[in-house]
Amino acid sequence: MRATGRSKRLPRAFYARQPEALAPELLNKLIVHGGRVGRIVEVEAYGGRVADPASHTFRGLTARTTAMFGPPGHLYVYFSYGMHWCANVVCGDDGEGAAVLLRALSPVAGLEEMRTARPAARKDTDLLRGPGNLTRALGITKEHYGADLVTANLGIELRDDSAAPSEIIAGPRVGITKAVDLPWRFFISNNPSVSRPPKAAPRP
DNA sequence: CCGCCGATCTTT
């Protein structure tokens, strides 16, 4: 990617830690699929050693969660509300059932393709805003279930271009009804692609 | 800007 300078693919060991520890480290990294590139600006941690009733892996192994229970550095893709695909980066140890949900990215390259895939987006900062929207813009579906981000076997990879650090905000996860108090959502402050910015303070 | 609601279908 010329526009973003040199970048490196991350090794397997990068993913082998608890989701709440990996999640903030994923911010500002690049997701690449063909010519389409986005910078991660919002994520959520699920599962791992801390009991997490909101995680798809909480009740044990099922057909759907095989990838999430697999080795770190792969993609766990699931179908949401009958119409959206959501993508997670599997982490922790093999067999643990931990992952980080990608909730929003800021567009870096391949904007034309993204606009075609996301006709409902009114502005470019909306192209990858929201977990269902970012997979649509990037062209990620069930065929990428289990994709290896380290070998890029299915054309998807995660890269680090050493972007300048940003202010990170942690808070409760979005759209869940269990374990609502765990502060496992991490996002970059003031980024227009973040799916649900903090509510404005009430007027005095 | 905010809240409500329907769409759509897999998983449990």
Add this chain to the structure above:
DNA sequence: AAGATCGGCGGG
């Protein structure tokens, strides 16, 4: 029956 969502619509 619920769900790790989204976008259109109506109201303030």
